[in-house]
Amino acid sequence: MVLHSKTVFANSSPLAIELNQLTKESARVVGQRWRVQSLLCRFLFPLIGLVGLTSYPVAPALAGGVAGKPGSPAAQADWCNRLSRRLPGISPVDCQNSALVQTGFVSRNGFPILMRDVSASGRREGKKTVPVRVLLLGGIHGDELTSSAIVFEWLKKMKTSPANNFEWKIVPVLNPDGLLAHKSTRVNSNGVDLNRNFPTPDWHKEAHNYWARVTAKDPRRFPGNAPLSEIETRWVDEAMQRFRPQVIISVHAPFGVLDFDGPAVPPRKFGRLVYNRLGVYPGSLGNYSGAHKNIPVITIELPNSQTMPSDLEVQRIWQDMLTWIVRNVAEQSPSSRNRKKSN
Numbered sequence: 368m369v370l371h372s373k374t375v376f377a378n379s380s381p382l383a384i385e386l387n388q389l390t391k392e393s394a395r396v397v398g399q400r401w402r403v404q405s406l407l408c409r410f411l412f413p414l415i416g417l418v419g420l421t422s423y424p425v426a427p428a429l430a431g432g433v434a435g436k437p438g439s440p441a442a443q444a445d446w447c448n449r450l451s452r453r454l455p456g457i458s459p460v461d462c463q464n465s466a467l468v469q470t471g472f473v474s475r476n477g478f479p480i481l482m483r484d485v486s487a488s489g490r491r492e493g494k495k496t497v498p499v500r501v502l503l504l505g506g507i508h509g510d511e512l513t514s515s516a517i518v519f520e521w522l523k524k525m526k527t528s529p530a531n532n533f534e535w536k537i538v539p540v541l542n543p544d545g546l547l548a549h550k551s552t553r554v555n556s557n558g559v560d561l562n563r564n565f566p567t568p569d570w571h572k573e574a575h576n577y578w579a580r581v582t583a584k585d586p587r588r589f590p591g592n593a594p595l596s597e598i599e600t601r602w603v604d605e606a607m608q609r610f611r612p613q614v615i616i617s618v619h620a621p622f623g624v625l626d627f628d629g630p631a632v633p634p635r636k637f638g639r640l641v642y643n644r645l646g647v648y649p650g651s652l653g654n655y656s657g658a659h660k661n662i663p664v665i666t667i668e669l670p671n672s673q674t675m676p677s678d679l680e681v682q683r684i685w686q687d688m689l690t691w692i693v694r695n696v697a698e699q700s701p702s703s704r705n706r707k708k709s710n
């Protein structure tokens with residue numbers, strides 16, 4: 368196990384190779400254009416809102432608002448129709464059967480961040496411990512469609528052993544605005560890479576320094592103006608505090624590997640995916656949770672962001688992931704649980 372006490376930049380990772388393909392000039396031009404748009408969104412439009420013309424840069428009714436009363440069957444059907452149009456292999460019925468509920472957190476474009484809590488239903492007679500708590504996140508990057516779709520597939524398997532021995536909090540689409548954009552985007556509708564927006568130490572210095580120096584201010588990797596500036600990352604942080612997960616699974620695509628941060632033995636292989644460090648980035652969830660909060664984070668990088676792995680591979684990744692949790696995350700005593708009710 369390797370714990371990174373300081374930031375390590377991965378220059379030989381697939382990501383770094385991808386970044387190197389960007390010319391600095393094109394990145395600079397795009398960055399400038401993006402900064403102008405960002406300034407308009409942050410300052411000018413809210414100012415207009417203050418004088419009564421509109422309350423927010425993108426009104427929910429125009430961009431991402433949902434039909435029907437929040438939480439009503441009509442709203443549920445509307446969420447699912449819109450999500451399933453983007454997600455490979457997920458029908459509106461699959462989505463509705465997932466029984467997602469609102470977290471109370473709503474994206475900038477007015478789409479609710481939806482979740483499902485699943486309590487342990489396996490036999491627990493005689494056990495003096497409490498079930499392991501797992502936080503499972505898909506779609507933190509909106510253009511990694513399979514990372515959300517596979518979570519919907521796994522939601523169908525929650526009643527089977529050993530998944531039913533754990534307590535789950537599951538968000539299949541953490542970045543709905545990115546997923547539902549006209550063309551799906553990595554960043555949220557505020558132009559922030561959510562996986563660079565977590566409050567790692569020295570974030571103000573490190574995150575912007577990295578963005579400028581290594582990514583040449585790539586707009587797809589903008590960390591935000593402040594840590595936890597985004598509603599989506601605030602939800603995750605709050606869930607970490609209230610639900611107190613013992614392991615976090617975060618699904619991405621398309622690098623086709625497993626990554627791991629934190630205090631446990633890294634997984635070697637889930638299905639065909641093999642452990643291979645991608646690097647530690649300022650503001651990433653793995654860095655924040657794994658290295659600094661001592662909660663292990665498994666990052667699953669599926670091999671393709673648009674096309675799902677085979678059904679067999681989806682099942683194998685799932686089984687191997689559960690086996691790793693059983694072997695590496697211990698159940699706790701009730702007294703150490705001591706957690707508040709979570710939403």
Ligand SMILES: [Zn+2]
Binds near residue numbers: 508619620
């Ligand atoms: Zn990603």
